[in-house]
Amino acid sequence: MTTTSEDQLANSTNEASLQRTRARSEQIDLAIAEDPSRFRVLTGDRPTGRLHLGHYFGTLRNRVVLQDRGVDTWVVIADYQVITDRDVVGPLRERVLGLVTDYLAAGLDPERTTIFTHSSVPALNQLMLPFLSLVTESELHRNPTVKAELEATDGRAMSGLLLTYPVHQAADILFCKANLVPVGQDQLPHLEQTRLIAQRFDRRYGRAEQDHPVFPRPDALLSAATHVLGTDGVKMSKSRGNTIELAMTADETAKALRKAKTDADRVITYDPEHRPEVSNLLLMASLATGEAPEAIAERIGDKGAGTLKAVVTEALNEMLAPIRARRAELAGDEAYLLDVLHAGNEKANERADRTLHEVREAMHMIY
Ligand code: TRP
Numbered sequence: 001m002t003t004t005s006e007d008q009l010a011n012s013t014n015e016a017s018l019q020r021t022r023a024r025s026e027q028i029d030l031a032i033a034e035d036p037s038r039f040r041v042l043t044g045d046r047p048t049g050r051l052h053l054g055h056y057f058g059t060l061r062n063r064v065v066l067q068d069r070g071v072d073t074w075v076v077i078a079d080y081q082v083i084t085d086r087d088v089v090g091p092l093r094e095r096v097l098g099l100v101t102d103y104l105a106a107g108l109d110p111e112r113t114t115i116f117t118h119s120s121v122p123a124l125n126q127l128m129l130p131f132l133s134l135v136t137e138s139e140l141h142r143n144p145t146v147k148a149e150l151e152a153t154d155g156r157a158m159s160g161l162l163l164t165y166p167v168h169q170a171a172d173i174l175f176c177k178a179n180l181v182p183v184g185q186d187q188l189p190h191l192e193q194t195r196l197i198a199q200r201f202d203r204r205y206g207r208a209e210q211d212h213p214v215f216p217r218p219d220a221l222l223s224a225a226t227h228v229l230g231t232d233g234v235k236m237s238k239s240r241g242n243t244i245e246l247a248m249t250a251d252e253t254a255k256a257l258r259k260a261k262t263d264a265d266r267v268i269t270y271d272p273e274h275r276p277e278v279s280n281l282l283l284m285a286s287l288a289t290g291e292a293p294e295a296i297a298e299r300i301g302d303k304g305a306g307t308l309k310a311v312v313t314e315a316l317n318e319m320l321a322p323i324r325a326r327r328a329e330l331a332g333d334e335a336y337l338l339d340v341l342h343a344g345n346e347k348a349n350e351r352a353d354r355t356l357h358e359v360r361e362a363m364h365m366i367y
Contacts, residue, residue, distance in 0.1 A: 021188065025222040028180065036070035041221070042178035044076035044118075047095040051102040052243035053316070054236035057226045057287050062182055064107040071180070073113040074348070075103065076172050080119050084162040085153050100337045102246050105327035110340045116348035117341065118172060123352035127171040128164075130359060134200040135167055135193070144189050170194040175352045179216040182223055191220045205362040214358050228284055231260035233277035247327060250317045257281075257313045262305035270297045278305070281312045288315040 032039060043063060045051075051060065067073045077099050082089050096117060103115060118124055140146060140163050149165075150158050161168075166189070173181055173194050181191055198215035202208040229235060230242025237243065244256055261277045270293040272279040282293040289296075300307050330337065360366050 018185065021220055022222055024219060028219060028221055032069055032071060039180045040072045040074065040176065040178045041066055041180045041182060042074045042076065042173050042176055043182050044078045044172060045099060046078045046081045047092060047099050048082055049095065049238045050098055050245045050247050052236055052238070052245045053284065054228055054243070056106065056246060057228050058184065059182065059223070060106050062223050066182070067108060067113050074176050074178060075108065075113060075115045077115065077117045078172065079117050080168065081165060084159060084165045085149060097334065097337050100341055101327055101330045104330055104340065105246065105323045110343065114344045114347050115340060116344040120345040121348045121352045123349065123356040124171055124175040126356055127175055127359065128168055130201065130363065131167050131170055131197050132164060134197050134204065140164060140166065143193065145186060166190045166193045167197065170197045173218055174198060174215050175355050176348065177216050177355065179218050180221050181218050182221040185222065188220055191218060194218055207362055214362055226287060228287065229276065229280040231256055233261050233280055244316065246320065246323060253317055253320070254313045257309050260309060262308070266304040267302045268297045268300040268304070268308050270294045278308065281308055285312045285315040288319040
């Protein structure tokens with residue numbers, strides 16, 4: 001493949017900026033240890049299905065750690081984002097409550113973490129209007145995540161909401177003045193867009209000069225990459241049927257792992273590049289137990305894939321057992337789940353109303 005000098009420039013600046021973001025994430029990590037009260041985290045999920053191990057190791061477990069380190073944590077269940085790329089919302093209410101269940105079962109504590117649905121927070125959504133005036137149409141068309149989402153919709157025409165969803169996501173982050181957003185690499189352009197919106201708002205309405213900004217400039221917190229793959233060795237996703245969901249039983253987990261793809265070499269080694277399937281199983285066991293994947297591989301040695309699968313099954317089921325027990329308990333208590341959501345929505349509304357008031361003040365729209 002040939003690359004033009006323009007591509008090379010883009011790649012090298014991306015690589016350089018990625019390195020800067022990584023370095024900054026490490027600094028932030030130290031700053032959290034020193035004083036967690038300086039930070040507010042906002043993160044979220046679309047309620048499109050049940051959470052699986054990809055979510056758990058990729059994001060959910062990190063959120064619980066941040067909460068437990070004393071960072072004020074906010075989690076948006078992004079229900080409006082579901083309609084960016086589909087006409088039918090599906091069993092949305094059930095999925096939202098399912099997410100609340102997964103969050104609580106995994107260890108998010110509603111006393112310390114604010115869990116809310118953004119459709120329940122009108123003032124958050126109203127921020128979309130001034131924010132939209134601060135971005136250009138071509139900027140939105142260039143957003144790599146929007147482009148990727150568009151490709152994933154299989155040639156279907158792009159809705160206005162899909163095109164503008166990075167702006168909506170900026171409202172999710174800025175309404176509560178979060179200054180830290182744990183993200184994967186793919187969401188970095190959104191964060192850049194969010195910072196631009198914050199900066200442009202404060203400039204346009206004279207807050208930058210007065211040194212009295214309405215909004216923070218949120219940072220990304222890049223998590224150390226713990227991307228587990230599906231049981232077939234490619235990206236874990238529901239549509240591929242290769243997931244292990246938090247809500248599965250121990251037997252269902254064992255069954256899913258028995259079907260997992262491996263290779264012909266009986267000697268088990270950790271070699272993600274040449275043996276992605278075997279290495280992914282080792283990685284899952286490692287993430288569940290804290291033992292290095294190489295050490296697990298060594299112990300299995302030439303006992304083959306059958307033994308490897310048994311080891312992974314046991315490790316995952318042991319880690320998931322308390323989460324599943326708590327999940328089962330919570331799933332039967334819809335009233336409690338709704339209480340949690342209502343309390344989170346109330347807190348989010350208070351915060352959003354205050355921020356919108358400040359925004360209107362800055363815009364001279366208080367009558
Ligand atoms: N887009 C995110 C996802 O698909 C969910 C989300 C919505 C989000 N609003 C957010 C994530 C704000 C971080 C910050 O998973």
